[in-house]
Amino acid sequence: METALISPANATVFGIPTVIFSVLIPVVGVALFTYIVAQRSAPLVLANPDYRFDRVPQRLWAVLKLWLGQLKQPRYRVGGVLHIMLFAGFLILSIRSLSLVFLGVAEDFVVPGFGGGFGRFYNVIKDYAVTIVFVAALIAAVRRGFFKPDRYKVPPQYGKDHTPEAIFILGMICALLITESMYEASAMSANQQLGLHAELIAPLSLAWFFKIILADVSIETLQGIHLAAYYLHDIIFFSFLCILPLGKHFHVITSLFNVYFLKLNKGSVKPVKWGVPEEKLLDLDSFGSKNFEDFTWKHILDFYSCADCGRCSDQCPATAVGRPLSPRFISIKARDYCFDKYPLRGGFKKGEPLIGSIYSEDEIWSCTTCGACEEECPLMIEYIDKMVDLRRGMVDEGNVPQSVQKPLQALEKRGNPYGKMEKKRADWTKEKEFKAECPVKVLEKGGTADTLYFVDSVTSYDDNIQKLGRAAARVLTAAGVEFGILGKGEKDSGHEVRRFGEEMLFQELRDHNTEMIAESGVKKIVTADPHAYNAFKKDYNGLPPVEHISQLIAQALDTGKIRLKSIENTDAVYTYHDPCYLGRHNGLYDIPRDVLDQIPGIKRVEMDKCRDRSFCCGGGGLYLFYEPIEDKRMGQLRVQMANEAGANIIVTACPFCMVNIEDAIKTSGLEGQMTVVDLVELVDQHLIAA
Amino acid sequence: MEILVCVKRVPDASENEIEVNSKGTDIERDDLVYSVNEWDNYAVEEAIQIRDKVGGTVTVITVGDEEAEEVLRREMAMGADKGILISDEAFEGADGRGIAAILKAEIEKGNYDLILTGAQADDGAGQVGGMLAAMLDVPYASLVNFLEIIDDKKIKAGREIAGGNQEMNEIELPCVLSIQTGINEPRYVGIRGIRKVASLDIPVRTAGDLGLEASAVAPKVNRVDYFVPEPGEGAEMLEGSTEEIIEKLVEILKAKGGIK
Numbered sequence: 001m002e003t004a005l006i007s008p009a010n011a012t013v014f015g016i017p018t019v020i021f022s023v024l025i026p027v028v029g030v031a032l033f034t035y036i037v038a039q040r041s042a043p044l045v046l047a048n049p050d051y052r053f054d055r056v057p058q059r060l061w062a063v064l065k066l067w068l069g070q071l072k073q074p075r076y077r078v079g080g081v082l083h084i085m086l087f088a089g090f091l092i093l094s095i096r097s098l099s100l101v102f103l104g105v106a107e108d109f110v111v112p113g114f115g116g117g118f119g120r121f122y123n124v125i126k127d128y129a130v131t132i133v134f135v136a137a138l139i140a141a142v143r144r145g146f147f148k149p150d151r152y153k154v155p156p157q158y159g160k161d162h163t164p165e166a167i168f169i170l171g172m173i174c175a176l177l178i179t180e181s182m183y184e185a186s187a188m189s190a191n192q193q194l195g196l197h198a199e200l201i202a203p204l205s206l207a208w209f210f211k212i213i214l215a216d217v218s219i220e221t222l223q224g225i226h227l228a229a230y231y232l233h234d235i236i237f238f239s240f241l242c243i244l245p246l247g248k249h250f251h252v253i254t255s256l257f258n259v260y261f262l263k264l265n266k267g268s269v270k271p272v273k274w275g276v277p278e279e280k281l282l283d284l285d286s287f288g289s290k291n292f293e294d295f296t297w298k299h300i301l302d303f304y305s306c307a308d309c310g311r312c313s314d315q316c317p318a319t320a321v322g323r324p325l326s327p328r329f330i331s332i333k334a335r336d337y338c339f340d341k342y343p344l345r346g347g348f349k350k351g352e353p354l355i356g357s358i359y360s361e362d363e364i365w366s367c368t369t370c371g372a373c374e375e376e377c378p379l380m381i382e383y384i385d386k387m388v389d390l391r392r393g394m395v396d397e398g399n400v401p402q403s404v405q406k407p408l409q410a411l412e413k414r415g416n417p418y419g420k421m422e423k424k425r426a427d428w429t430k431e432k433e434f435k436a437e438c439p440v441k442v443l444e445k446g447g448t449a450d451t452l453y454f455v456d457s458v459t460s461y462d463d464n465i466q467k468l469g470r471a472a473a474r475v476l477t478a479a480g481v482e483f484g485i486l487g488k489g490e491k492d493s494g495h496e497v498r499r500f501g502e503e504m505l506f507q508e509l510r511d512h513n514t515e516m517i518a519e520s521g522v523k524k525i526v527t528a529d530p531h532a533y534n535a536f537k538k539d540y541n542g543l544p545p546v547e548h549i550s551q552l553i554a555q556a557l558d559t560g561k562i563r564l565k566s567i568e569n570t571d572a573v574y575t576y577h578d579p580c581y582l583g584r585h586n587g588l589y590d591i592p593r594d595v596l597d598q599i600p601g602i603k604r605v606e607m608d609k610c611r612d613r614s615f616c617c618g619g620g621g622l623y624l625f626y627e628p629i630e631d632k633r634m635g636q637l638r639v640q641m642a643n644e645a646g647a648n649i650i651v652t653a654c655p656f657c658m659v660n661i662e663d664a665i666k667t668s669g670l671e672g673q674m675t676v677v678d679l680v681e682l683v684d685q686h687l688i689a690a
Numbered sequence: 691m692e693i694l695v696c697v698k699r700v701p702d703a704s705e706n707e708i709e710v711n712s713k714g715t716d717i718e719r720d721d722l723v724y725s726v727n728e729w730d731n732y733a734v735e736e737a738i739q740i741r742d743k744v745g746g747t748v749t750v751i752t753v754g755d756e757e758a759e760e761v762l763r764r765e766m767a768m769g770a771d772k773g774i775l776i777s778d779e780a781f782e783g784a785d786g787r788g789i790a791a792i793l794k795a796e797i798e799k800g801n802y803d804l805i806l807t808g809a810q811a812d813d814g815a816g817q818v819g820g821m822l823a824a825m826l827d828v829p830y831a832s833l834v835n836f837l838e839i840i841d842d843k844k845i846k847a848g849r850e851i852a853g854g855n856q857e858m859n860e861i862e863l864p865c866v867l868s869i870q871t872g873i874n875e876p877r878y879v880g881i882r883g884i885r886k887v888a889s890l891d892i893p894v895r896t897a898g899d900l901g902l903e904a905s906a907v908a909p910k911v912n913r914v915d916y917f918v919p920e921p922g923e924g925a926e927m928l929e930g931s932t933e934e935i936i937e938k939l940v941e942i943l944k945a946k947g948g949i950k
Contacts, residue, residue: 281882282882282885282886287882395878395880396880396882396883397877398768398769398877398878398879398880398883399877399878400877400878402875405876405878408878409725412881413702413723413725414723419702419723421707421721422721423721502880502881503882504880504881504882504885505880505881508881
């Protein structure tokens with residue numbers, strides 16, 4: 001086709017054919033990029049193994065939903081929508097960028113399949129994509145530069161502000177779009193001036209504006225602009241490609257892989273070392289993540305993929321109460337450390353242990369494993385497994401907070417963190433009135449039952465929580481469930497023991513309980529403790545089916561086995577607090593709410609932070625003993641949220657939430673105004689006697 | 691530096707509700723769990739830290755029955771290099787002086803620069819450290835809460851004295867020190883650590899090995915009775931609602947000059 005301007009493929013400048021640059025720039029660019037990516041791959045190769053090659057259909061589905069579909073982005077409205085605009089634009093423009101590179105060598109190059117009508121259609125779409133990305137990048141830059149949302153802030157202890165890097169990259173993107181549009185507009189303007197065929201430029205697109213601006217510019221100048229725009233674009237494009245792996249924009253490349261290799265078993269904890277069976281664990285020289293290379297390759301890919309968006313820390317309850325932990329900087333610090341230790345030029349440097357260099361002990365113990373960060377991350381970056389691995393490393397070095405050492409030893413010797421005697425584990429059933437009205441079978445004494453009610457330590461021993469056990473027993477009896485308990489044969493489920501990094505102790509507890517449950521001959525397990533529930537579902541093997549008591553109550557209500565009477569107090573406004581290990585880790589959001597809503601006359605409101613954005617109460621099990629550095633308690637913030645939602649009764653479905661929220665009501669001075677009740681208690685109080 | 695730490699297996703009082711048996715001769719031991727005496731843990735941790743700094747070996751020693759081996763293993767899992775169990779029926783019922791005499795017999799066979807004990811034991815009388823030093827005729831400092839090695843001849847030992855004041859002493863080696871809690875933060879001993887030392891050999895010394903006659907360690911102090919004291923006079927239970935109790939308490943405290 002005849003054109004007014006000479007294309008970069010055929011032009012000469014000062015007698016030099018520009019095609020030389022059309023070849024040289026991509027060759028150098030691609031070579032440099034390959035080198036950088038190869039260097040960045042080294043830590044992944046040296047890292048620990050990770051098994052992420054199974055369940056291909058599920059992984060592809062995740063890519064479709066979370067990567068291509070950007071499903072998590074709109075959880076933060078403005079930033080999310082901007083990102084979707086940028087992401088979609090990038091996808092569309094990737095074809096254009098590729099074809100531009102080839103157009104520098106052959107002026108008639110057409111990407112296969114992009115000729116004819118489809119090619120013209122694509123060009124229109126592409127022009128708008130350029131414009132949308134341009135607008136989105138401008139808004140993003142203004143947002144970062146002027147409005148500065150809190151979640152992008154870098155607290156002083158974590159180093160310098162990241163805004164310049166973000167603005168620089170946005171500037172590069174804008175420059176790419178401007179040069180692309182200039183290249184296009186200059187050619188069309190020249191064609192139009194000479195009366196040649198001018199391709200349609202999408203109205204109101206960036207190129208369309210440029211074409212208007214260039215309408216009266218001389219052909220000679222247009223020729224200059226045309227070539228300059230092309231090579232500027234070429235240089236910026238390949239620079240951009242090589243800059244991506246140097247910082248937070250690496251996610252542009254790694255996100256696809258990071259989402260594909262996501263963790264599929266939510267709520268589980270990774271084995272100490274993939275590929276090493278439990279009976280070989282004693283032979284390992286070391287446990288957990290002590291040095292950077294102890295992380296798995298997927299964990300390092302996580303560090304590479306962090307886009308620094310700050311959503312994790314914005315949701316993190318530990319960050320919110322001023323604990324020395326911010327999940328975002330768990331990733332950023334590790335990435336900075338990795339880039340420093342594995343530099344692009346020169347040899348790899350000798351590393352030092354992670355704890356004491358980039359992480360502090362308190363930082364790692366501050367995490368309650370609530371999972372809010374993982375729920376939020378648009379890139380599916382994991383934190384809990386890293387925390388557990390870092391703790392395994394500390395436990396292996398004997399580095400355990402003094403406040404948790406006694407409870408751990410008590411768990412080892414007595415099977416509960418309080419150090420109470422095993423024979424007193426069923427004492428909660430012995431309260432006189434209760435015993436007469438609702439005798440509880442202990443399975444160790446040759447008793448048999450269909451269902452095991454697994455009580456766990458806090459409900460067995462905590463004076464204030466034992467009432468939950470009794471309520472559960474009454475509800476189970478009312479629902480006609482033939483059940484028993486293990487009594488002194490039961491030991492702590494070990495859920496927090498494992499998450500505190502004491503893997504071997506967890507395995508002892510697990511093996512003991514598994515054996516006792518098998519001996520009891522039960523066909524089903526029910527528990528009112530989401531931590532035990534999660535442990536049985538994710539950490540144990542070969543158990544009979546496990547249910548949380550809310551599921552059993554919901555069924556009993558459905559089948560009419562139990563019926564509930566009306567709320568008496570008309571001033572009561574209820575709100576449901578999702579326990580982390582029932583909600584986020586096991587997806588049980590609706591069942592407890594459905595049960596609540598079946599109490600006639602109940603007034604229920606939702607807190608702002610509910611369901612998968614629920615705010616951790618402070619953590620269960622060993623977290624009740626750990627003394628964190630913090631400004632206030634998580635429970636206090638949670639009680640405040642309930643208060644703001646207009647509720648005066650907080651309903652939860654976890655004994656630890658009960659402990660923490662009860663405490664928080666007292667320490668917030670809201671005694672008398674707010675109360676907390678467990679779902680089972682509430683159901684028990686409203687049972688209509690059969 | 692050759693360091694010896696004397697440790698003891700004691701009923702874990704913090705985890706148990708201790709009851710005296712019906713005869714009043716001992717406590718009920720059926721449902722008890724045992725652990726390393728808390729003070730001894732600090733002593734072992736201190737010894738390990740010194741060894742890691744200046745080199746040498748840490749040996750842990752205990753006098754007890756064969757079950758006492760468990761505490762030696764725990765301390766070896768913590769980082770002690772060697773363990774010695776002194777066990778003989780002849781030693782049963784030994785008093786503080788007896789234990790010190792037994793330890794002395796073993797210690798003289800070795801070449802220890804520094805001997806540490808816990809300041810006291812949960813079920814003891816805080817005697818052994820001092821007596822052992824006297825029998826060995828070496829210097830002794832009790833209730834040590836700070837320790838610094840000056841050279842292979844001298845150490846600096848700090849003690850907390852009345853009013854929270856600190857006292858610093860220079861002591862020549864070899865010596866015996868009884869260690870107070872709070873001198874350090876003892877490391878955690880995990881199940882993996884204990885399993886890893888499960889097969890290590892721990893030598894057992896008997897009275898014969900030590901050349902001791904039962905008579906030489908026979909108790910000179912004999913326990914006559916164990917009992918829970920009767921609640922005495924002078925205690926007053928305040929009754930009523932929380933507010934009323936607080937009001938009464940404030941009144942009483944004001945009346946007796948507790949608050950102004």
